[in-house]
Amino acid sequence: MEYIIIIISTVLVNNVVLVQFLGLCPFMGVSNNISTATGMGAATTFVLVLSALSAWLIEHLLLKPLGLEFLRTLSFILIIAAVVQFTELYLQKTSQALYKSLGIFLPLITTNCAVLGVALLTIREEFTFSESLIYGFGAAIGFSMVMVIFAGLRQRLELAEVPELFSGVPIGLITAGVLSMIFMGFTSLV
Amino acid sequence: MITAIFVLTLMGLILGYLLGLAAKYFHVEADPIIEEISELMPGTHCGQCGFAGCGQAAEAIASGETEVTCCPPGGKQLAETLADKLGITINLDDIANEPLYANINSSECTGCTRCYKVCPTDAIVGANKQIHAVINAACTGCGACKTACPENCIDMLPEPIVLETWHWPKPIAA
Amino acid sequence: MNIITISSPHAHDHSSVSRLMFHVCLALVPCTLYGLYSFGFPAINLFVITIVSGIFWEALCLKMLKKPLNFLNDYSALLTSWLLALTLPPWAPWWIGVGGSFIAIVVTKHIYGGVGQNVFNPAMVARVALLISFPVHMTTWPIAGNDPFAISFLDSLAITLGVSPIPDAYTGATALGAIKTGLSVGATANDLVSDHFVFTDALMGKMSGSLGETSALLIFVGGLWLLSMRVISWHIPVSMLLTMSALTLLFHLIDPTLYSMTSFHLLSGGIMLGAFFIATDPVTSPSSKGGQLFFGAGCGVIDFLIRTWGGFPEGIGFAVLFMNALTPLIDLYFRPRIYGRRIDGSPKQYDTVEPAQEGKQT
Amino acid sequence: MKFSPFRGGVHPDGYKELSAHQAIEKLPLPDRLYVPLRQHAGSEALAIVQPGDFVMKGQLIGRAAKGISAPVHAPTSGKVLKVQPFVAAHPSGMDSNTVIIECDGNDTPIATPTNIDPFSLDGKTLSDTIANAGIVGMGGASFPAAVKLSSASRQVVNTVIINGGECEPYLTADDRLMRERPEQIILGARLIRHIVNAENVCIAIEDNKKEAISALRQASSEYRNIQVIVVPTLYPMGSAKQMIQAVTGKEVPAGGRSSDIGVLMHNVATTYAIAQCLSQNEPLVSRIVTVSGGAIKHPKNIEALVGTPIKQLIDFCGGTLEEPSKLLLGGPMMGQLMPSDEVPLIKGAAGVLALNNNEISQPSASPCIRCGRCVSACPMGLVPLEMANHSRQQDFDGAIGFGLKDCILCGSCAFVCPSHIPLVHYFQYAKGEVAYQKATQQRMDHTRQLSESRRARQEKEAAEKAAAKAAAKAAKEAKAAAKRKKQNAASANQ
Structure with missing residues (x-):
């Protein structure tokens, strides 16, 4: 039950993009079409879960016993960079098309604040190992869901005759704002 | 302090080693995109793009040295396909919509055979001292014959619209 | 020869967008008149202000975007601001109406490209934005059942202009709000419902709430008329109301002290108005029948979630908007099956023997 | 709501009462006929007559081209004036090659009816006869009937469906034909059944044609395997795919033919033409056409020769009441706007409509409000609004994704929009563009092949040249060496 609450909380109530405003860069950057957004979601899910997991391990097996908590951010970034690099290698091997369409945004997952943010949050919330795993997973699902929804909306907007002044990123930002407003409706759901 | 340096160095080394292994394991052979692109090219090696042949052009396109719109025989359609393949956006308005094909003005043709010698697709027929003609279906519109013609009697014209080739225009904006 | 080519068909069923919109407006008349009557002059002021400003914003946008002004004839601006007015607290000050119609018409409609291109329901975006920005003004409800015209026209102007606050004696909570507050302090749902909810009053509209959402019966009548005129299809309202009924019934049966009964949920708040007039907005709802059923069900579920566990007493606006956001995806995945093809798009096959597989088995 | 035999569909106003009570009348011979060489799907027929030639009724004037094509015959006897481009019965307003015949008024036929019983001949012979008679689908698509027959006879056909679902508003030509000449239709149906060796025949008629139903029931009463089936009146019932679904409950697989599910369908007018051809030895040179619409004084059903200018048909109906807003060939749902009233009647045109301003759709389009009525109305299960939206943005792949290739252009979507x-x-625009792109692609493949073979040839030539050169050189060297040897030997001898 607790896990379900964590999932609902991370997906809807504290959605990493629309409520915590983390990871907006890929959210705006690779949401041009649904398949790319799904790919980005999947890649980010992979990185998020893996980094939340290894962050917990590093924190509890290495940093805390040695009293090196001040190295937390530094070492997490190191881990995340490695995981992203690994993902990139893997994608390049398995799915050229996705690799190409994600382009620069794939290595940029490294600097995706959602990833570091989630890793740091799991430590701050003092989650257990399995809880932080679920938390990372929930955040990733929330991220992917919003990415796909937003990509759907943007695909539709591409066909709309948006006034030139607002077409492209501006209308995207307005839409993201409305989406964020909608997610306020889920406040205190859990 | 020493522990911190040690720990970070160790982490870096371990991760680096793992990544090195992964890189070896997931190694990808040369970029396959060049081959895919040269498959798409017209393959007539007409040279209008400024490269010696379609293969070289494909390499240049893949590496981004030249635009996907560089190929007149391929026209709008090729540019679109290539842009899709490379995941880039192009401005299609820059390309002439209608491809142009060679037409020999028979009153000025002297039958010098120069044009049909340069035609990459053998689209020009005729014999010495006889008026040449273009087989429209085989012409790529590369314009090599126009350059070669000493009488300047080859014009590049759009295909005339007849009932068979007519198709519906776009509805007036709604 | 330069003739203008016009393709078939050359016949038409003579329907038009403006007629559709006009019919929706007509269907709104009964519940609107009732709302205006039961909430008196301040409500009338707000209604007029919202609609006039909505049409003004529309005209302004059309002018600025250099579109022909005759688009005003399609009644869409009228309908949007009308629907917005119906979802506002009846005694809200003037700037709620003007600001709301600005958000609805300018931000949610014209910036997205005008009629037919918006992805969110304009009236609902405006309402939700107002609710989040001005929670106090948007949750001050006049008590229903007072003598409707106890407030004179002059006093009503003071209320509308915001110079004098609404006297406390006239305000109260909506049934949904009262029950949410009551539950949070430990009262049981059964008692709360019997205190705050009278079936016939809710049906007729003798309760507090937004301007046009009070009389479930009149809204229902308007909705039925729209259905019979084929302006809307039954899929969204039916699936939305059914989902709501099913969920509330289920939870009420599980624990009646925590979860109120179905009739209460169906007759209070904006669910009726939402089901018949807001969720059915063609622009922002899916175009296929299957998609519409899913859309309606989704609205029902989310509204139920927010009403039951969320921070707001009523979540219909959020629910509709959330499903609006999902609509492009729904349209993508809920497509009709193409003739001669399977649902996955591959050609249909009849009575085909697959010799290759038989060969494998031997 | 009535049970509908296929998805979607619309109920346009029929206007059939305008001409349904008018018996078929024969148009007097016009002075001149303009017979287009392209009256069918596929390639244009090739003219085999010269200006000045005298032709007889039923004489071949254009032979079928390679591939899918159909021949064209002289509708009456007379002198060929010209063979030249003339305005075609086509919405583009372009010209197509046309044989212009000055009628001599005698209507002398080239052949006389034969006495051979067609049922004694085999299917192949009969279908060749039909091919040579230039019979094409007369319901609108104008697909050569013999091609359909011969491809169907290669498969197993259980059911032959005769399509009497004249679902287009105004049109009553098929209705009148069924009422007045049911015996010939039954004969045609039996002949088709004979050709493809089918078990039974279904004649499907919409329930708004009561007289036609009873006439055909009566005419078919002695044949047990001929059945008259009544289907509901719903547009586009006359479309082959929808009719097959209504009759058999099966759908023609996408990209396939009706014979894939054991069905062959022909329109009643085509069936009639087949009967006329096989029993009377008459090629297809005339058809029954409804001339109707609000601007026509006395709407009528006319049997007219192919190639008659439609102006003469209209004049025969007493002319127009007012300047027609639109002049159509075919019905109002799928018929096309004609560039002028000089266009000739073609084999596939079941109607000539002169519509007044109240009857036509107004062209003032407003933005799509995504109401989904087109989705509900589409009999093919497509998403017209998205198809149009993507086509407008020239995203044809997107439009194909929403079903552009399955669209039958029935117009139900635009009717309810x-x-x-x-x-x-x-959709016409997008289909045209897609076809054009495909043609361009094919052209490129073709030229690539040409270029490759040229290269191969040049390389071969170069190699041969080099080989010849090398051989010559070798020979020369060998000669030189021999000479040297000789010299050496000589010097050694010395």
């Missing part, structure tokens, strides 16, 4: 969006026009 409250925004008056020219949906079908968008």
Whole structure:
């Protein structure tokens, strides 16, 4: 039950993009079409879960016993960079098309604040190992869901005759704002 | 302090080693995109793009040295396909919509055979001292014959619209 | 020869967008008149202000975007601001109406490209934005059942202009709000419902709430008329109301002290108005029948979630908007099956023997 | 709501009462006939007559081209004036090659009816006869009937469906034909059954044609395997795919033919033409056409020769009441706007309509409000609004994704669109563009092949040249060496 609450909380109530405003860069950057957004979601899910997991391990097996908590951010970034690099290698091997369409945004997952943010949050919330795993997973699902929804909306907007002044990123930002407003409706759901 | 340096160095080394292994394991052979692109090219090696042949052009396109719109025989359609393949956006308005094909003005043709010698697709027929003609279906519109013609009697014209080739225009904006 | 080519068909069923919109407006008349009557002059002021400003914003946008002004004839601006007015607290000050119609018409409609291109329901975006920005003004409800015209026209102007606050004696909570507050302090749902909810009053509209959402019966009548005129299809309202009924019934049966009964949920708040007039907005709802059923069900579920566990007493606006956001995806995945093809798009096959597989088995 | 035999569909106003009570009348011979060489799907027929030639009724004047094509015959006797481009019965307003015949008024036929019983001949012979008679689908698509027959006879056909679902508003030509000449239709149906060796025949008629139903029931009463089936009146019932679904409950697989599910369908007018051809030895040179519409004084059903200018048909109906707003060939749902009233009647045209301003759709389109009526109305299960939207942005792959290739252009979507969006026009445009792209692709493949073979040839030539050169050189060297040897030997001897 607790896990379900964590999932609902991370997906809807504290959605990493629309409520915590983390990871907006890929959210705006690779949401041009649904398949790319799904790919980005999947890649980010992979990185998020893996980094939340290894962050917990590093924190509890290495940093805390040695009293090196001040190295937390530094070492997490190191881990995340490695995981992203690994993902990139893997994608390049398995799915050229996705690799190409994600382009620069794939290595940029490294600097995706959602990833570091989630890793740091799991430590701050003092989650257990399995809880932080679920938390990372929930955040990733929330991220992917919003990415796909937003990509759907943007695909539709591409066909709309948006006034030139607002077409492209501006209308995207307005839409993201409305989406964020909608997610306020889920406040205190859990 | 020493522990911190040690720990970070160790982490870096371990991760680096793992990544090195992964890189070896997931190694990808040369970029396959060049081959895919040269498959798409017209393959007539007409040279209008400024490269010696379609293969070289494909390499240049893949590496981004030249635009996907560089190929007149391929026209709008090729540019679109290539842009899709490379995941880039192009401005299609820059390309002439209608491809142009060679037409020999028979009153000025002297039958010098120069044009049909340069035609990459053998689209020009005729014999010495006889008026040449273009087989429209085989012409790529590369314009090599126009350059070669000493009488300047080859014009590049759009295909005339007849009932068979007519198709519906776009509805007036709604 | 330069003739203008016009393709078939050359016949038409003579329907038009403006007629559709006009019919929706007509269907709104009964519940609107009732709302205006039961909430008196301040409500009338707000209604007029919202609609006039909505049409003004529309005209302004059309002018600025250099579109022909005759688009005003399609009644869409009228309908949007009308629907917005119906979802506002009846005694809200003037700037709620003007600001709301600005958000609805300018931000949610014209910036997205005008009629037919918006992805969110304009009236609902405006309402939700107002609710989040001005929670106090948007949750001050006049008590229903007072003598409707106890407030004179002059006093009503003071209320509308915001110079004098609404006297406390006239305000109260909506049934949904009262029950949410009551539950949070430990009262049981059964008692709360019997205190705050009278079936016939809710049906007729003798309760507090937004301007046009009070009389479930009149809204229902308007909705039925729209259905019979084929302006809307039954899929969204039916699936939305059914989902709501099913969920509330289920939870009420599980624990009646925590979860109120179905009739209460169906007759209070904006669910009726939402089901018949807001969720059915063609622009922002899916175009296929299957998609519409899913859309309606989704609205029902989310509204139920927010009403039951969320921070707001009523979540219909959020629910509709959330499903609006999902609509492009729904349209993508809920497509009709193409003739001669399977649902996955591959050609249909009849009575085909697959010799290759038989060969494998031997 | 009535049970509908296929998805979607619309109920346009029929206007059939305008001409349904008018018996078929024969148009007097016109002075001149303009017989287009392209009256069918596929390639244009090739003219085999010269200006000045005298032709007889039924004489071949254009032979079928290679591939899918159909021959064209002289509709009456007379002198060929010209063979030249003339305005075609086509919405583009372009010209197509046309044989212009000055009628001599005698209507001398080239052949006389034969006495051979067609049922004694085999299917192949009969279908060749039909091919040579230039019979094409007369319901609108104008697909050569013999091609359909011969491809169907290669498969197993259980059911032959005769399509009497004249679902287009105004048109009553098929209705009148069924009422007045049911015996010939039954004969045609039996012949088709004989050709493809089918078990039974279904004649499917919409329930708004009561007289036609009873006439055909009566005419077919002695044949047990001929059945008259009544189907509901719903547009587009006359479309082959929809009719097959209504009759058999099966759908023609996408990209396949009706014979894939054991069905062969022909329109009643085509069936009639087949009967006329096989029993009377008459090629297809005339058809029954409804001339109707609000602007026509006395709407009529006319049996007219192919090639008759439609102006003469209209004049025969007493002319027009007012300047028609639109002049159509075919019905109002799928018929096309004609560039002038000089266009000739063609084999596939079941109607000539002169519509007044109240009857036509107004072209003022407003933005799509995504109401989904087109989705509900589409008999093919497509998403017209998205198809049009993507076509407008020239995203044809997107339009194909929503079903552009399955679209039958029936017009149901545009008929119900409250925004008056020219949906079908968008689809015509997109289909044209897609076809054009495909043609361009084919052209490129073709030229690539040519270029490769040229290179191969040049390389071969170069190699041969080099080989010849090398051989010559070798020979020369060998000669030189021999000489040297000789010299050496000589010097050694010395």
